[in-house]
Amino acid sequence: MANVIPDAWMPNADMERIHLHWTAGGHSANATDKKSYHILVEGNGNLVRGNHSIERNAPPPRSPRASHTKNANTGAIGVSLCCMRSARERPFNAGPSPMTETQWNKGLQVIAELAERYNILVTPTTILTHAEVEPNLRISQNNKWDIVRLAFDDRFRGPSGVGNEMRARVAALIGGAGPDGDGDDDGKMPDDARLPRFRVTDVAPSQLNFRRSPGGEKIGSLPERTVVERIGVHGEWWQVRTRLGYVGFVHSGFLSPV
Ligand SMILES: [Zn+2]
Secondary structure, eight states, X not given: OOOOSOGGGSOSOOOOEEXXXXXXXXXXXXXXXXXXXXXXXXXXXXXXXXXXXXXXXXXXXXXXXXXXXTTOOTTEEEEEESOBTTOBTTTTBOOSSOOXXXXXXXXXXXXXXXXXXXXXXXXXXXXXXXHHIIIIIOXXXXXXXXXXXXXXXXXXXXXXXXXXXXXXXXXXHHTTOOOSSOSSSOSOSOOGGGSOEEEEOSOTTSOEEEEXXXXXXXXXXXXXXXXXXXXXXXXXXXXXXXXXXXXXXXXXXXXXXX
């Protein structure tokens, strides 16, 4: 994956989550947008750095910082797509500056790079849209609907419908697969099916620890016979993705080829 975010935009910091927004403005980043978010994606896919560096949002809470999500800014990187000015949720009307497929694809690539840089797992509580903050983190957000619709693709709707699509695409990017027929790549990158698959074996009656990093914090467990896809190898620790799109590390000694 060729990096699209300049290294200088990603200083060392302990970041926990990535929130994807839209600005509810035009296709270019304005002064307010730059105050509110860390990275903006303009309508043509151009990236703009916000005024506040990402590390300003690292815990503990400090000021000034990018204030992009009510009561949920600490530890959270704010990425925003410049679009959807005067848009209406019901009946859906994307308005005069609808989200473009180019900026959506670029936004997913931005999120994938941030997730790798800050070692953030692809889960519904760590990489999420603003619309998912209330249901997934239980922090009220005053009916924020970014992002429950994609102006260019009607198939994905609602907080989890769009959020799950976002995470599946981000996980695929982290795994090295390219965007799927998005028009700005060759469209012939390997698809998910090419990733080698393994089954959890010889771990019963216990379960296999699913960790944030090689040998690191336990963030879940996988039952015997769970099938995972291998994304990367770090010695005896393998980075894997579950069928629901969760990405983490497991000890390779309990995986056998499917
Ligand atoms: Zn938002």
